[in-house]
Amino acid sequence: MDNSQDFDPDGQRKGGHGAAYRVTFALDSVDFQPLTLDDPVPLGRQILEKRGLRPAEAFSLFNILPTGDFEDIRPDEKIDLRAKGAERFIAFSTDRTFRAALNGRILAWGTAAIPEHALRLLSGISHDEAVFLEVRGGTDQLIPEGGSADLGGSGTEAFITAPKPKLYVFFVNGVRYETKEHSLTGLQIKARVPNWDPTHDLVLEGHGHDPDRVIADDESVELDVKPARRFSSVPKANFG
Incomplete structure (x- = not known):
């Protein structure tokens, strides 16, 4: 068994006894804060409980993959923190979430209204770009800064990013x-x-x-x- 320890570029210690696994975690927002875990392969409930969120069944937990897709983590599901891309988690204070697509990637949100700044941060766009609700067969609708988008419709809303229109x-x-x-x-x-x-x-x-x-x-x-x-x-x- 290889008990050697190494460090990733972000300073996260991986492998070996007593290793610390640093991830980022947000609750009902995109305000990601550091969270340190001792178990390299924790259960979803262990991640939630580390933040004092109990019972785990009352929350929804997702791992945000490097692609930007949201991966659902069930309370009794294990996730390997040693794997690349297992560093960012978001949870919602509900067992019901709303799905949407952002530049073709699937995301989830805990309420029917998602703030524009959350879409902006999750898409990683620059200040010169904006988020639009994609309207098939029509004109895409700009989501104004400081505004929000409704996810409560019957289908899955799709959002895209593009350069801001000149005003x-x-x-x-x-x-x-x-x-x-x-x-x-x-x-x-x-x-x-x-x-x-x-x-x-x-x-x-x-x-x-x-x-x-x-x-x-x-x-x-x-x-x-x-x-x-x-x-x-x-x-x-x-x-x-």
Whole structure:
């Protein structure tokens, strides 16, 4: 029997008597924290009990594989911590989970709503990328930062990641608006303002030495400029 000990690149001691097996563990979130186990081949319940989670049957435990897929670990199922890829675990305070696909990989979540930041972290995407709900035969839906996605439907939701769409910013009466369109007409801008007063003109505020001017409904305004365009709502009789 080989009782030699070696170290992996992350500093996890493997093999030998008295070895410590360091993994990361998250509960109902993607806040992964270090967890040290003495048994190289623990049961699922031993991993949960190490975090004080009892009874094990009240929780769902998954090993997140290097591929990003979630592998279900039952309470009395053994997992070899000496195997590459057995380093990250996530548990949920429920015996029911919701399945989804993320870039083709299967994941699970403990509630019907999964936060965007969880999808982002689990996918490992960069700041310049975003998460989208895949809509077959339609337009994929952006999951906004700070938002969440519903997993409670009848099927398995599929998510993909892609570069963030470029957004153009403008202001009306000091309120920030965003659009994926690089230009909008006066009428389109008014339509984005709640309760627009039809007796008012849309006025583009001048920048530098440029004067303020009224924007007609059919006039197109380029929004891909800096600083961002600023508009105001002015009673027709009070301008000009």
